[in-house]
Each structure stands twice: as C-alpha cells, then as structure tokens.
Amino acid sequence: MRLLQSWGGVWTSIASFIFMWDRIRRYCPPELIRASDKWTQRIRSFLYPYIQISISEFMSNNLRPHDAYSAVEAYLSVHLAKEAKRLRAETVNGGSKLVLSMDEHERVTDEFCGAKIQWISGKLVQRESKYLLELERKYYKLMFHKKYRDMVTDIYLEQVIKVGREIQMRNRKRKLYTNNGHSKTTWSHIVFEHPATFGSLAMEAEKKQEIMDDLLLFRDSKDFYARIGKAWKRGYLLYGPPGTGKSTMIAAMANLLDYDVYDLELTSVRDNIELRRLLAETLSKSIIVIEDIDCSLDLTGQRKKKEKTAKTNKEVPRKDTQESGSRITLSGLLNFIDGLWSACSGERIIVFTTNYVDKLDPALTRRGRMDKHIELSYCSFDGFKVLAKNYLSLDTHPLFESIEILMTETKIIPADVAENLMPNSLREDAEKCLLKLVEALKQAKQLMIKKDEESALSEAADGLQDSIDKI
Numbered sequence: 001m002r003l004l005q006s007w008g009g010v011w012t013s014i015a016s017f018i019f020m021w022d023r024i025r026r027y028c029p030p031e032l033i034r035a036s037d038k039w040t041q042r043i044r045s046f047l048y049p050y051i052q053i054s055i056s057e058f059m060s061n062n063l064r065p066h067d068a069y070s071a072v073e074a075y076l077s078v079h080l081a082k083e084a085k086r087l088r089a090e091t092v093n094g095g096s097k098l099v100l101s102m103d104e105h106e107r108v109t110d111e112f113c114g115a116k117i118q119w120i121s122g123k124l125v126q127r128e129s130k131y132l133l134e135l136e137r138k139y140y141k142l143m144f145h146k147k148y149r150d151m152v153t154d155i156y157l158e159q160v161i162k163v164g165r166e167i168q169m170r171n172r173k174r175k176l177y178t179n180n181g182h183s184k185t186t187w188s189h190i191v192f193e194h195p196a197t198f199g200s201l202a203m204e205a206e207k208k209q210e211i212m213d214d215l216l217l218f219r220d221s222k223d224f225y226a227r228i229g230k231a232w233k234r235g236y237l238l239y240g241p242p243g244t245g246k247s248t249m250i251a252a253m254a255n256l257l258d259y260d261v262y263d264l265e266l267t268s269v270r271d272n273i274e275l276r277r278l279l280a281e282t283l284s285k286s287i288i289v290i291e292d293i294d295c296s297l298d299l300t301g302q303r304k305k306k307e308k309t310a311k312t313n314k315e316v317p318r319k320d321t322q323e324s325g326s327r328i329t330l331s332g333l334l335n336f337i338d339g340l341w342s343a344c345s346g347e348r349i350i351v352f353t354t355n356y357v358d359k360l361d362p363a364l365t366r367r368g369r370m371d372k373h374i375e376l377s378y379c380s381f382d383g384f385k386v387l388a389k390n391y392l393s394l395d396t397h398p399l400f401e402s403i404e405i406l407m408t409e410t411k412i413i414p415a416d417v418a419e420n421l422m423p424n425s426l427r428e429d430a431e432k433c434l435l436k437l438v439e440a441l442k443q444a445k446q447l448m449i450k451k452d453e454e455s456a457l458s459e460a461a462d463g464l465q466d467s468i469d470k471i
C-alpha cells in the first residue's frame with residue numbers, strides 16, 4: 001500500500017514537471033529550446049537504444065499500395081508466421097491454398113547475423129475528415145538495437161524484400177494479357193492456366209532439351225546481360241505448318257519460366273506510337289507473342305511494294321493494311337526488336353510464329369534479330385510416343401510397330417495424331433484409338449501417293465508440251 005502511495009507521488013511529480021516545462025518552453029528563446037531538444041533526444045536514445053522502422057501498407061503521399069509491405073508480408077508469412085500465436089489465414093489470388101500471416105499486434109523475432117530483429121504488426125485507423133470513411137492502414141514495424149543500424153537497413157531489409165518478392169512470385173497467378181479485349185488500346189488480362197509443359201510436347205527429346213536449356217540459361221543470365229551491356233531480351237521465331245504445336249510451345253515456355261504472356265494482336269494496333277506504348281507497358285518476366293506474323297501486317301515492307309509497282313507501273317495499296325486500318329511498319333517492329341524499348345527493365349522474351357517462314361522479309365528473320373529459330377514440323381515417332389503417353393498412358397503396344405512404319409512413309413501433324421488418340425467416348429479404349437490413328441495414317445499415305453502421281457503426271461504433261469513447242 002505504501003509502495004503504491006509512493007509511486008502515486010512520483011507520477012504526480014512527473015506530470016507537474018511536464019506541465020511546468022511546457023509553460024517554460026513558451027518563454028524560452030529558440031536556441032535554448034533546440035539545445036534542450038537535442039539533449040533530450042540524446043538522453044532518450046541512451047536510455048532506449050532501439051530503432052524502429054515502419055513499413056506501411058500504402059505509400060505515405062497517396063493511396064497506392066506499397067509493394068515493400070506486401071513483400072514483407074510474404075516473407076513473414078513463410079519464415080516467421082508460425083512463431084506468432086494469432087494468425088490470419090487467407091487464400092491468395094483465388095487459389096485453394098491457405099496462406100498464414102500474423103494477425104494485428106502480434107510480435108515475432110527474426111535473427112540475422114547475430115542481431116535480433118523484432119517484427120510487430122499493427123493497424124492505424126485514420127479519418128481524413130468527418131465526411132470521409134475511416135481508413136485502415138496496416139503496417140509492419142521492425143525494432144532492433146541501434147548498433148545494428150547499418151546492417152539492418154543496408155543488408156537485412158534488402159534481403160527481406162528480395163526473399164518476399166520471390167515468394168510472391170511463386171504464389172502469384174500468372175496472367176494472359178491481350179490487346180484485343182474490350183479495350184483495343186490497352187492490355188486486358190485473364191488468368192493464364194494453360195496446362196502445356198515441355199514434357200507433354202510431341203518433339204524429339206534432344207531438340208526439346210536444347211530449347212529448355214536455352215530458356216533457362218536466358219532466365220538466369222541477368223548478370224551476363226548487364227556485363228555485356230545488352231538488354232535482357234531474347235527473340236524466338238517458331239515456324240512450321242498449322243497444328244504442329246507453335247502455340248502449345250509458347251504455353252510450355254511460359255509454364256517453364258513462370259512468366260506472364262502478352263498476346264499482341266498487331267492488327268488491333270493503330271500505329272508505331274501505340275505499339276511502343278503497349279510494349280512499354282509490359283511487365284518484366286513476360287513473353288510477348290506475335291502470332292502468324294505473316295498474316296498480321298504488311299511486314300514485307302517497302303521492297304516488295306516497289307517490285308509490284310515496277311511490274312504494274314502504278315502504286316498498289318496493300319489490302320490487308322487498308323482493311324485493318326493499322327499503320328505499323330516493318331521498321332517500327334524492327335526498332336522494337338532491336339531495343340528501342342530496352343529502357344524497360346527486367347527480362348522479356350519475344351516470340352513470333354508463322355506458318356510460312358519464306359514469306360517473311362529477310363530483315364525480320366536474319367540471325368541476330370531473332371536469337372533462335374525453331375522449326376516445328378510433322379510428327380515423328382518420338383513425338384507420337386509422347387502423345388500416346390499423354391493421351392492413353394501407354395509406353396508400348398503391339399500396334400506401335402506398324403505406326404512407326406507408317407510414320408516413315410507419310411506425314412501427319414501432331415494435332416491430327418492428338419485428335420485420333422483422344423477417346424471420343426468412355427467405351428473407346430486405347431487400342432481403338434491406336435486403330436483410328438493407323439487408319440488416319442493409311443489415308444494420309446494414300447493421299448500422298450495420289451498427289452505424287454498427279455504431280456508426276458502434270459510434270460510429264462509439261463515436258464510433253466515443251467517438246468511440242470520446240471518442234
């Protein structure tokens with residue numbers, strides 16, 4: 001009781017001192033106040049040697065989310081949340097996995113190079129004016145001894161943000177952007193959920209591995225690109241007949257690298273300025289795809305136009321360019337590939353696809369502009385085995401032998417093989433599907449023989465005509 005009374009006395013004295021000090025300050029010259037503030041600060045930091053840093057959910061000057069906050073949240077949820085007693089469980093991006101994070105006013109302790117760093121989660125409720133709704137601003141505060149100041153601010157925090165961003169990257173849902181959605185002038189997106197992988201791609205194993213190695217090397221070559229002073233970009237040209245897996249390979253690339261996909265529809269882009277803007281808006285870790293480049297635009301450039309003009313002796317406007325209303329030029333596109341947009345940081349892959357590689361202007365296809373040319377062609381027996389495994393879970397079957405022979409005698413695109421191997425009903429078993437494929441291969445062979453005969457006949461007829469003309 002006596003102790004309580006003596007504490008009561010102490011508090012009363014402190015309160016009177018604060019009151020008196022406030023009065024005295026009003027009549028003190030500013031120099032004296034500044035000196036007293038300095039000394040108060042020194043005494044306080046001597047008695048309380050901890051430093052606090054808070055990272056708020058929103059930027060201080062506006063309501064834009066602060067990305068460091070979400071990175072810290074991701075870091076804490078993986079590394080330290082288990083230590084907390086009160087946790088919040090939430091699903092991320094509509095997924096089914098629950099991610100745990102610290103609930104408000106929880107504390108956890110991290111250790112870094114001997115320093116103990118305490119993280120505290122909190123929430124500030126603010127009302128800017130009486131007419132506005134209350135704003136909740138969550139924050140994380142970290143506290144550590146002042147002797148670790150440089151280490152925490154220079155190394156530890158950078159590490160936390162880096163690890164947090166990597167965790168966010170792993171948890172995020174990838175996106176498929178298109179400039180052909182409701183707004184033609186900007187990107188709109190949906191969740192990218194294509195299941196294709198390199199494993200499910202029908203292609204020779206060696207070629208597949210080479211492409212995968214190339215992609216992974218690119219992804220991990222940040223320092224190399226910085227050292228040689230080149231933009232961190234890589235261009236691929238995928239070419240081959242329809243249905244050979246060009247689009248499927250792009251999806252497999254995105255899944256392998258964990259990148260977003262930007263499907264750029266050139267016919268919807270008005271001019272080079274819009275093209276540059278759209279490209280500048282793309283984010284890092286993405287694949288920019290321009291499909292069927294030969295049909296998209298007048299990419300043959302001036303040269304072919306001049307050829308036509310010389311023949312007909314008059315200017316021939318390009319039909320496709322007029323119809324689409326698009327004024328993108330080959331040089332605009334080449335500028336983009338050559339790095340006009342290299343000011344955008346981060347890694348990007350550009351993929352062009354075409355069914356007719358010979359139709360493209362050599363300026364577009366020359367080596368160095370597109371780093372890698374990949375031909376996707378008719379289905380090989382190796383490719384068939386991948387599809388048989390995917391569609392029918394078969395590694396071997398007595399019919400494989402006749403399929404292998406037929407495949408050397410004729411050509412079939414992987415899309416047709418896939419269609420035949422796909423059971424049409426529950427009653428269709430693996431053998432029935434393989435028989436369907438055998439039948440399709442036989443028909444393709446007949447068709448090929450017929451075509452060969454026809455072309456041989458027409459060649460003979462041409463030869464005969466030539467001989468008659470000479471006589």
Ligand SMILES: Nc1ncnc2c1ncn2[C@@H]1O[C@H](COP(=O)(O)OP(=O)(O)OP(=O)(O)O)[C@@H](O)[C@H]1O
Pocket residue numbers: 200201202203240241242243244245246247248249355376414415416418
């Ligand atoms: N190499 C392949 N591996 C696995 N599946 C394939 C392959 N090629 C084609 N397919 C199957 O055929 C379908 C069509 O393939 P895809 O769209 O990738 O062909 P494409 O080469 O892009 O054709 P297009 O030139 O007409 O755009 C795919 O849905 C896929 O199921």
Ligand SMILES: [Mg+2]
Pocket residue numbers: 246247248291353
């Ligand atoms: Mg395609």
